[in-house]
Amino acid sequence: MKNIKISFVINGKKEEREIPPNISLLKLLRDHLGLTGTKNGCEAGECGACTVLLDGRPVYACLVLAPKVDGKEIITIEGIGEEGKLHAVQKAFLAHGAVQCGFCTPGMILAAKALLDERPNPSRKEIEDAISGNLCRCTGYLQIVKAIEASGKGGKGEV
Amino acid sequence: MPLKGKVGESIPRVDAMDKVLGKALFAADFRMEGLFHMKVLRSDRPHARIRKINTERAARMEGVVRIFTYKDIPGKNLIGIINKDQTVLAEERVRFVGDAVALVVAHSEREAERALGKIQVEYEDLHPIFDPEKSLDSTTLIHEKGNLLYQRDIVRGDVEKGFSDADLSIETIYSTSMLEHTYLEPDAGVAWIDEKGRITVYASTQNPHYDHREIVTSLGIDPSKVRVIQATTGGGFGSKLDITVQCFLALAVYYLRRPIRLVYTREEAYLATAKRHPLIMKYKTGVRQDGKIVAMYVDILGDTGAYGSYGIAVAGRAAVHATGPYHVPHVKVRARMAYTNRPFCGAMRGFGVPQVAFAHESQMDLVAEELGMDPFDIRLLNAFEPGSETATGQILKDSVGIKDCLQRVQEHSKKIKEEKASPGRLSGRGIAAMWYGIGNTGMKNPASARAELNHQGMFALFTGAAEIGQGSDTVLCQIAASEMGIGVEDIRLIRGDTAITPDAGATSASRQTYISGNAVRKAAARLRVMVLENASEFLHVPVKELSIEDALIKSIRDGKTLTTLEEVAARCKHEGKKLIGEGFFDPPTSTLNPETGQGIPYATYAFACHMVDVRVDPTTGEVDVLRVVAAHDVGKAINPTNVVGQIASGVAMGIGQALMEEFAPGQTGSMREYMIPTVKDVPVIIPIIVESPEHTGPFGAKGVGEPALIPTAPAIINAMNRALGVKIVNLPAKLERVMKMVLKGSGAVG
Numbered sequence: 036m037k038n039i040k041i042s043f044v045i046n047g048k049k050e051e052r053e054i055p056p057n058i059s060l061l062k063l064l065r066d067h068l069g070l071t072g073t074k075n076g077c078e079a080g081e082c083g084a085c086t087v088l089l090d091g092r093p094v095y096a097c098l099v100l101a102p103k104v105d106g107k108e109i110i111t112i113e114g115i116g117e118e119g120k121l122h123a124v125q126k127a128f129l130a131h132g133a134v135q136c137g138f139c140t141p142g143m144i145l146a147a148k149a150l151l152d153e154r155p156n157p158s159r160k161e162i163e164d165a166i167s168g169n170l171c172r173c174t175g176y177l178q179i180v181k182a183i184e185a186s187g188k189g190g191k192g193e194v
Numbered sequence: 195m196p197l198k199g200k201v202g203e204s205i206p207r208v209d210a211m212d213k214v215l216g217k218a219l220f221a222a223d224f225r226m227e228g229l230f231h232m233k234v235l236r237s238d239r240p241h242a243r244i245r246k247i248n249t250e251r252a253a254r255m256e257g258v259v260r261i262f263t264y265k266d267i268p269g270k271n272l273i274g275i276i277n278k279d280q281t282v283l284a285e286e287r288v289r290f291v292g293d294a295v296a297l298v299v300a301h302s303e304r305e306a307e308r309a310l311g312k313i314q315v316e317y318e319d320l321h322p323i324f325d326p327e328k329s330l331d332s333t334t335l336i337h338e339k340g341n342l343l344y345q346r347d348i349v350r351g352d353v354e355k356g357f358s359d360a361d362l363s364i365e366t367i368y369s370t371s372m373l374e375h376t377y378l379e380p381d382a383g384v385a386w387i388d389e390k391g392r393i394t395v396y397a398s399t400q401n402p403h404y405d406h407r408e409i410v411t412s413l414g415i416d417p418s419k420v421r422v423i424q425a426t427t428g429g430g431f432g433s434k435l436d437i438t439v440q441c442f443l444a445l446a447v448y449y450l451r452r453p454i455r456l457v458y459t460r461e462e463a464y465l466a467t468a469k470r471h472p473l474i475m476k477y478k479t480g481v482r483q484d485g486k487i488v489a490m491y492v493d494i495l496g497d498t499g500a501y502g503s504y505g506i507a508v509a510g511r512a513a514v515h516a517t518g519p520y521h522v523p524h525v526k527v528r529a530r531m532a533y534t535n536r537p538f539c540g541a542m543r544g545f546g547v548p549q550v551a552f553a554h555e556s557q558m559d560l561v562a563e564e565l566g567m568d569p570f571d572i573r574l575l576n577a578f579e580p581g582s583e584t585a586t587g588q589i590l591k592d593s594v595g596i597k598d599c600l601q602r603v604q605e606h607s608k609k610i611k612e613e614k615a616s617p618g619r620l621s622g623r624g625i626a627a628m629w630y631g632i633g634n635t636g637m638k639n640p641a642s643a644r645a646e647l648n649h650q651g652m653f654a655l656f657t658g659a660a661e662i663g664q665g666s667d668t669v670l671c672q673i674a675a676s677e678m679g680i681g682v683e684d685i686r687l688i689r690g691d692t693a694i695t696p697d698a699g700a701t702s703a704s705r706q707t708y709i710s711g712n713a714v715r716k717a718a719a720r721l722r723v724m725v726l727e728n729a730s731e732f733l734h735v736p737v738k739e740l741s742i743e744d745a746l747i748k749s750i751r752d753g754k755t756l757t758t759l760e761e762v763a764a765r766c767k768h769e770g771k772k773l774i775g776e777g778f779f780d781p782p783t784s785t786l787n788p789e790t791g792q793g794i795p796y797a798t799y800a801f802a803c804h805m806v807d808v809r810v811d812p813t814t815g816e817v818d819v820l821r822v823v824a825a826h827d828v829g830k831a832i833n834p835t836n837v838v839g840q841i842a843s844g845v846a847m848g849i850g851q852a853l854m855e856e857f858a859p860g861q862t863g864s865m866r867e868y869m870i871p872t873v874k875d876v877p878v879i880i881p882i883i884v885e886s887p888e889h890t891g892p893f894g895a896k897g898v899g900e901p902a903l904i905p906t907a908p909a910i911i912n913a914m915n916r917a918l919g920v921k922i923v924n925l926p927a928k929l930e931r932v933m934k935m936v937l938k939g940s941g942a943v944g
């Protein structure tokens with residue numbers, strides 16, 4: 036199959052790539068752009084570890100065909116904060132013990148960010164809805180929910 | 195300013211920053227120039243002889259670099275953590291669907307995948323066995339030594355006499371399902387030749403030092419030629435204790451001297467890795483009219499599948515824990531493990547104790563109901579206390595917090611009103627208790643650690659203890675910081691690299707806080723003494739008048755700062771002295787008598803009690819877990835937020851175990867078919883930390899990783915039994931099974 040050319044904005048930066056037309060966004064991110072913060076837990080839309088934001092909406096990157104992101108904006112875990120300038124959700128995850136093995140963490144944080152961008156003070160039910168497609172085997176979700184609640188209320192993530 | 199991270203403080207985890215940034219390097223994230231890719235050909239037969247493996251066509255496929263079979267293994271083709279019965283690559287026989295037969299290395303994953311299909315394996319099918327009972331009677335041998343992997347007996351008192359003294363005895367047969375760990379990160383690794391010429395494997399693992407040993411024997415080379423580095427590991431729960439990708443990668447690098455990568459798909463992680471042992475448990479409990487248990491007879495049969503893995507440990511631990519945390523004078527237990535041609539079962543969070551806890555806690559409720567006793571009262575009446583004797587004849591000394599746990603939960607049960615049943619809504623409350631021995635059962639299981647102050651005055655901690663998400667990195671740093679009088683931020687942690695870290699044993703059996711914690715504490719204490727001795731020399735102040743606080747050397751008399759760690763380090767450099775403290779700890783245990791099981795299996799035990807409220811919709815059979823109150827005696831919470839994290843973690847997994855999880859070999863191939871709890875399945879969790887200090891533990895600590903899981907499922911089942919007026923004897927209590935029970939009304943169902 037012939038490669039196709041796509042252009043998109045990734046973490047605020049414009050990019051142009053020639054890619055095989057049948058690869059997923061997850062592959063594009065991890066193998067072509069070297070953005071390995073986005074995880075592959077199943078490659079079948081079942082775990083949520085690959086969650087990224089596409090035009091602000093959370094998607095499973097493993098289910099999106101890469102050519103579909105042509106002309107769109109993607110945000111991954113690498114694009115929302117850095118040491119010293121963490122996103123409120125990242126701070127809250129640290130403060131509330133919401134990270135254990137960390138494999139679900141990038142996807143969780145992006146799902147939470149998408150929610151908070153829309154609803155700065157989400158209810159518990161809204162939080163649960165927002166991350167119900169993101170599996171975590173380690174935390175039992177308790178401290179994750181707490182962290183998202185805290186980043187909503189304080190806006191800073193620290194309590 | 196006082197430095198952060200002392201024992202007891204809930205500091206953020208030391209590994210969390212990289213993880214929230216997406217920078218933590220899991221094995222699949224590792225990139226290298228000129229990487230080759232590997233795929234594994236696996237048996238599609240449950241039991242067959244291999245007549246011939248023809249790799250010629252596959253080898254000619256585009257992109258293929260090389261194909262490996264057992265013939266290429268230069269050392270011993272036999273692995274296994276306890277008993278060695280598993281081949282790295284199958285020789286004359288495959289024993290389950292998923293056994294590894296050949297490896298393909300190619301320029302890309304796709305090319306490797308394509309070539310797999312071109313390898314021709316000629317099989318001659320053998321009679322497959324899928325049932326442990328049938329296996330023991332069968333003349334078909336799965337392994338040469340026979341189909342019984344192991345038997346553990348425990349005999350205490352005179353069980354016949356015990357039952358004749360009993361006013362009531364209750365007999366029930368329980369069974370549990372095969373479970374899949376479903377850690378979020380599929381197994382993965384990358385291997386290459388490092389700058390010193392060593393075969394280096396960077397892998398997702400719970401036990402890098404064990405991996406190292408297996409690679410060395412399978413290649414038959416000098417240990418110094420192999421190095422295993424633990425990658426950031428995305429959960430394990432026991433499964434990543436077995437060898438997965440490590441020996442495959444090392445073998446290929448041994449020949450090709452090129453970097454190679456192997457990442458399991460989710461399907462492969464389900465197909466090829468260890469599972470939780472399903473157990474059949476016959477229980478007979480004899481009790482007096484006043485509620486005192488006088489006799490217990492337990493017969494356990496487990497299915498270890500195709501290989502031993504941790505089967506022996508699971509049988510041993512299940513037997514030792516069979517009574518639950520209760521004093522029973524007359525006990526007879528037999529636990530056996532049989533081979534079958536199903537996926538091999540290994541360690542999974544709790545090693546058989548979650549299974550037996552389901553049985554002993556169901557029995558407790560049945561007894562209480564027969565006698566008209568309160569479930570708390572009957573447990574409190576029989577629960578261990580300091581001075582109690584266990585079924586193996588061990589006298590429990592201190593740190594026996596089971597009564598505290600029961601009482602703390604009981605207080606909550608009085609405060610929190612029980613849900614009232616309403617038409618169309620049944621409800622119930624259940625409790626369950628547990629005990630859990632920390633560390634391996636009746637055998638040596640030491641850990642070492644090393645603490646160094648380098649010549650710049652920087653503190654470094656070396657440990658082989660694998661961090662798999664449970665929090666050992668943070669806990670060990672906090673222990674070192676407290677002992678050394680420095681802050682956690684002053685510590686450079688070097689973990690899980692067999693070339694430079696001392697062996698800490700497996701991250702399993704909830705042992706790292708207790709065992710590595712002690713080793714780290716000793717290492718740090720030795721280093722502290724060394725630093726103070728050196729300071730004393732040039733300060734001309736006696737050692738006993740010096741202390742390290744806030745990373746400064748101070749006078750005990752007036753608290754004045756006398757010198758710095760940098761100064762001591764600089765002087766030692768000048769004199770050519772090294773500042774290194776080493777620590778070692780092996781819990782005081784004894785081997786169990788082979789006939790009677792008498793001995794000291796563990797140095798200390800964790801205890802817990804959970805209370806669960808459920809609501810059941812009898813029209814749909816849907817079970818709603820509303821609330822879990824979870825009290826855990828952890829000895830000492832080194833990091834309370836971490837302890838709460840472990841408790842919530844265990845509760846969620848327990849919900850899965852009680853209500854949804856079941857691995858059906860041949861059918862369960864993806865996460866769609868193996869449901870684990872989502873955020874919506876997890877109820878309100880009220881964690882209660884009980885601290886009954888263990889004098890042999892670091893700062894009094896024991897462990898919590900596995901205990902957190904154990905009481906949840908039995909408590910849910912006890913709550914459901916009450917709500918529905920039934921007796922559930924099989925796990926999981928899935929929707930369709932619950933419906934059947936509801937339709938049938940009461941009675942033993944499962």
Ligand code: FES
Pocket residue numbers: 074075076077078079080081082083084085086095096097098
């Ligand atoms: S990797 Fe995309 S949902 Fe699991």
Ligand code: FES
Pocket residue numbers: 133134135136137138139140170171172173174378428429663
């Ligand atoms: S932290 Fe391990 S899967 Fe969520």
